[in-house]
Structures are given as C-alpha cells and as structure tokens.
Amino acid sequence: MADRSILRLGPRADLLGSTLLGSTLLGSTLLGCAAPAGAAEGSPLAGPYGETLTVDDKGITLRFPDDAAKLRIGGKLQLDFGAAGIRQTGFPEPFSDNVGVRRSWIESYLTLGKTIELAFQYDFADPMRPINDAAIAWKGIPGMILTVGNMKEPFSLDQLTSDNNTVFTERSLADAFAPARNFGFAIGRSGQDWTVVTSVFGGNANTGIRSEGVASTTRATFAPIHTDDAVLHLGIAGSFRSLPRDESPLALSSRSEAFLFARPFVNTGDIRDAASVGRLGLEAAYRTGRLLIQAEYIRTEVSRFDGARSVSFQGGYVEASYVLNGQGRAYAVTPNYGTTYAIFEAVKVGEEARVSRGGIGVFELAARVSAIDLDDGAIRGGIERDVSVGVNWYPDRNVRIMADYVRSRAAPSALQGGRAIDTDVFIGRFQVAW
Template identity: 50%
Template sequence: MKRDFRIHQRWLAGTAIGLAALAGWAHSGFAADAGASAQTLPRFVQADLGVPGVTLDERGITVKSPDDAVRFRIGGRLQLDPGFGGTNPRIPDGFGSNIEVRRAWIETYLTINNAVELAFQYDLNTDRTPIQDAAIGYHGIKGLVVSLGNFKEPFSLQQLISDNNTTFVERALPDSLVPARNTGFAVAGYGDRWTLAGGVFGGNINTGVELGGIAGTVRATYAPILSESEVLHLGVAGSFRSYDQNDRSLSFSSKPEEFIFQTTLINTSTIRNANNLTRFGAEVAYQNGPLRVQGEYIRADVGRSGALSGATFEGGYVEGAWVINGKGRRYALNTDYGTDVAIFKGVQVGETERVSRGGIGVFELAARYSILNLKDGGIAGGVERDWTAGVNWYPDRNIRLMANYTHATADGSPVVGGQRIEADIAEFRLQLYW
C-alpha cells in the first residue's frame, strides 16, 4: 500500500513537470508562429511573461538582472518508461511493473557574472538518492573549471554524458563499476583538443559524505581529429578509493539495460574486508557526420585484508549510432561546473526539422553489445552479455521518444543457482527536458 502511494505521488509530480514543460513549449512555439515564419525564427523562441527580466523558453523559466550579471534558470526533465518482457527460466516478480517513472527532476541554475555557476538537481522519483548535482563551479578563467559539491567523478564517457542525451534508455553494463556522483573537490582544464580533470571525493551526499572512504580520480582525453563534422576522441581514467576499518562493505551488481526489469541477473553480494578499490577506464569514440562509434573498457580491482585474496571485475561495450536525417552530436570540451568535459551532447534538431515548424523530426538508429564479468577471487557473481537495438525520434528540441530491445544472457547467475538465464525486454521512453 505504501509503495502504491509513493507511485501515485511520483506520477503526480512527474505529470505536473511534464505539463509545465509542454505548456512552455507550446506557448513559445505558437507565439512564434503567429508573428514569424520558420525561416526567421531565432534559435530559442522566448515568450514574454509580462514581468521584466523573466522569460519562458525551451530551456525553462529564466530570470535575469537588468544588467544581465545574474541569471537564474528553472528547468527539469521527465522520463516515463513503459515496457514488457520475460526470462527463461522464469523469475517471479522480475518486473517491478510495466510502466515506471524513470526520472522526474527539478533543476535550478544560478549564473553570476558568467563566471560562477550554482547548480541543484532534485529527483522527485526516488527516496534513496533524490539529490543529484548540488555544486558550485568557477569558470572565470578560460580553460579552467574549479568545482565543489556533489557531482560526477571524472570517470567514463558514457557516465559523464547527461541522462538527457544517452543513446539508449540505460547505460551499458560496465556502468555498474563506475563511481558516478559523490561529494568532493575537482579541477578541470581544457584546451583546443585536450582535457584533464581530477579531484578528491568522499561519499554521496544522500547516503553520507563520510561513508565509502576517500577517492582520488582523474581523467584525461585527447582529440587528434576535431572538426565540425568529424571527431576522434581518446580517453583514459583512473581512480583509487581507500576504505577505513569501519566501512568495508562493497558490492557490484547489474541488471539488463532496461529500467523496468528490477532483478539483477549478476551480483557479487557483499565483498568482505575490502581495503581499497582501484579503477581503470579506457574510452574511444569516432564520429563522422551523422555516424558515431563509441566503446569503453572498465576494470575494478578490489584489495582485501587478511587471508582473503583480491578480486578483479571488468567489462566493456561497443555501440554505433546513425542520425538518419540530421547532424551528428556536438562534441564539447568545456563545462560550466563539474567534470563533464570532452563529451558528446544531444542530437541537434534544426528549425526546419521541428514538428512544431512543419517538419518530421530527427530519427536515430543505434545498436550496442556489452559484457560484464563479476566472477573472480572466489566470488561467483556471474557473467552477463547484452545485445541492444534502439531507435530514437526527436520531434522537437524538448521531446524525445525512444524504443529499445535488449536480449540478455547471464552465465553463472546467482539468481538461478549459478545456471544460465536469458531475458528479452522491450522498453520505451517518453522524455521531456527543458
């Protein structure tokens, strides 16, 4: 009963966010159509709310000071995921439900003198980790960003790419080995082709900054080919986290790359007496016009005290995507705060392609293979392999519709007594973001 009540709350919150987004999109679109042709429309059409310095556009509600020295923006994102599927052998209650609210975020950004950025993101859809980014960044010196707060550690290309812009509904299997968001201090530098980001991090702000030990994480990238239409991206990352004697519980797990499937097919359970965790990542991506190929290898080495031997877990993925009737994704070396430098942004929807301007939107096809091995050092966590195919439709700049099909195979799965299990899942997503 309590779970049903929480689901209703999340639906209401998500619906409210979505309606606000659609209202802003429709208002700006209709107001523009009434007074301008598609050829003369600006990139971001603004609606006057009748309050000096306040505008509503495709990036949300923005409040500006008279001299434009201070800007405050309210945005958000809503992701609604229906889906279905099955497993062999059958797992009872493998699916939480056939439709889930994946994310329902409220986001606020305060910019001061184009040099200081304060960001706060809150997910109404989760009780466990509602706070996402909660950070302050200084980027007043060209080529340098200094950040403090809760944000992503500089590790893994696919993790650093925003949830709004991932190619598939979920990230590939090796993402379970990646540190993601934690509280700390970081410095990121970037030039014409390179980036270097590093920082010191504790635990996540939601579960306790003092928990999970202390980590040092660094990522370096270089783009030997970089033009408006062609990019070759190379990157490496490393992280070392030490645990104190009172906090040595560590585990890894993964489920197929679809959110509605709630059961992990492979997992290590709790790894006893973990002293430290060393991570290594290598990434490569090549984009030529609308075609992009991307892959990563990620490894995690767990050091343990006493007579227990260490354990090594590893995984990787390779994916390809084709934007059928649009431009390739924009490659960005810089950021306003945090460590998300040298990443690919979202698919670009031109004015003439927008459905609200009489176009058909932009279509993207994608395929991915990923593998994750959680079996080593006496830990029988299993090995999973996923094949995923997807199609994305971008009817406008604030909307994306996604369809993914995943075939997952897990060998040595603890869920079925160490035997093989297969899963076939189809998941869809309606995404609004502003």
C-alpha cells in the first residue's frame, strides 16, 4: 500500500491553514446558505431558461429542463487528531504530529440525459495523488454500466465503501492488499440481488498509467437475503497484475489503522524482482435492523523473475457496528458509475434527530479485530494484530465526529530487527461532507 502524505502542522502550517480555510468556507457556504431569506431549506432557485439551482446537504446542484443535464458540486474535509504510545522503550514517537488533514477535496458530477455520467474528485491534502475518481460512464443498456477512467478496481468491500462512510477512521490492516484506484475500464452488470464487475487496469493516473503493468480484476456478489430489514451479502474477488521488470519495486505495508503514524510497523520493503501479484478476496456481511457485521479475508501471492520462489501474504478482519438511535446502514446494489457495487451506505440522520432541529444526533458503536501477515521466505515484513473500538456521532446530515481506540501488536515487526511493538492509540476525526 502506497504511503499517504500527511499535511502537517508546524513547518507547513501555511499550507494547512489555506487548505482548512478554503474547505471551511466552501462547506459553510453549502451548509449555511442553502436558500434566500424566507425560503425553505434546499428549495430550488429558478433560472431564466427553466434551470434550477439547489444548495443543500448534497452540495450545489444545477438541473436543466427535461432532465437534459444535471451538475452537482460537493466535497469533504476530514481533520484527524490523536495520540499514541509504544509500550516498549527505544522506539521513536509513533506520531510526528498530533493533527493532520486526512482528506480535503472538491468533487463534481455531471449527468447528461439518462446514459452518461462524468465524475472528477481532487484532494488538496494529497499532493502525491491528488486525483481520485476521474471517469466517464455509459449506462445505455439496462442493468449495465461501462466506465472508463481513474477509479477503484472492483476488489474488497472495505475498500469500495466510500471514505465518508467507513465505520472506523481507517480501513483494516488487510486494506494493504486492496489495489484501490488505477486507470482502466470496467463493465458491471447487476440484478436485484447480484452483481458482477470485470475490468482491466493500468497504473494510477497520478503516477503513470503505464508504470505499474496491467491488471485484470473481477468481483461478484450475491445477497441470498435482501429485504428492508435484513441483508446477507456474500462476495468473491480476484485480481492478477503483471509487473514490468526494472520499474518501481512492489512494496506492501500497513499503518496501524491510524493516519497519523509516522511509519508502518509491518512492511515488506521493496520487492525488486516481483513479476506479478495475484489477489483473492472473500467477503461476507450480515445486516439486521441496526446491526451490521462484516468480514473479509485476502490472500496475496507475489511471483518473481528468474525462477525465484514466490511469496504469499494474507490478512483479514471482522467488524461489527450498531446504530443506537437511528436506521441501519442501507445496502446499495448499483452505483451511479464505476465499480462500487454492493456496498453499505452511510448512517442516515432523520429530521427529528438533527442537532440543528433540536435533536441529539445519531450515535453508532463499533468494534473490529484485524490481522496481517507479511512474513514469508526471505521477506520478513512482520505480523500485526489490531483490536479497535469506536464511537461515531452524526450531529447533522453533513457532519460526523469519530473517536477510535486501537490496541496494536506487531510481533515480529519490520523495525529494529523484528522487535515486538505494542501500541495504544486514540484517534479522532472531524468530518464535513457535502
């Protein structure tokens, strides 16, 4: 998993300040001035040619007559803060900073008629990979979506879930094996209870489409139970990527489920003779009412040039979440574009629960156990197991405040000759998304 840069306080406070200011101003505009004086919240403003402009919790939306076109502009700001301590002596501080901007991006979606969807997302907090989704989709055949561009490969329920809606501040340790976003094309089909997505991808649009070889990735899901009150989700995904010789080496690593860590405790280092990487993922989830339980297992095999022995790694997680005073997470079979089929959506905040309407918001409790094994053959990347508990508070429709505690153990680790590392972590997040 590629390391994500951290927009830190201190030497780069000016950049952090400008990012926060821009995001806050835009978010405040969207959240606070949805309608002119005397108008209902989110009521549309009519234009001279029949178009309407709406500003509400979904962002800025411009609609043209007869559904000829619709343009929506939104964004998100995620500000992380926390503290961590390592129980063993002799290690540096795990967090080099206690506050960081996790994501700060603007996104736009253009719908043309009923068959064309364009999407673009830009993250100001990630200078190395600022472009996220940049894709165009065609939906001219019922039940089918063809998408071309930079987007997520169809692999892993955890990874395909939106960054806005993950149960914890970070995905599990096993997310190190998910290929995430790259440039390619995908064809998806779906029925009421099933989905199949197959695709071909190159490299990431930010780092070079031709620099990371070619991958074929496929995911299929089936929901034998699918009602308003209960969902049983089963899924399988496979991916094979051929890697070019003498290019950037393959490296797999995972931070201990907190963005602010200065370094991962498990890390394969550069595998310079990697010829290909194959992935197999199994996923299952069950939602009944307000309770959601989901689990995944991912196995990754790396073959090597010149007849060297292949190496295999594995990881997985089991997590549960419970919404105390609201509806359970809805199951979304079909996306507007791309590969994010068959996922669980955000917790909804009803009108009566909104703090701005005199309510107390919606609360969600969660627990997770995850593990990753990056030790095989000559590769001594380490083994880590994490136990996490968390609480999410949704005071209003666009806002979420998160608090996680993570108990992490890496034994052996990839640091100081494999020394064991036990860490206690508190990580919080303030999120505004529109």
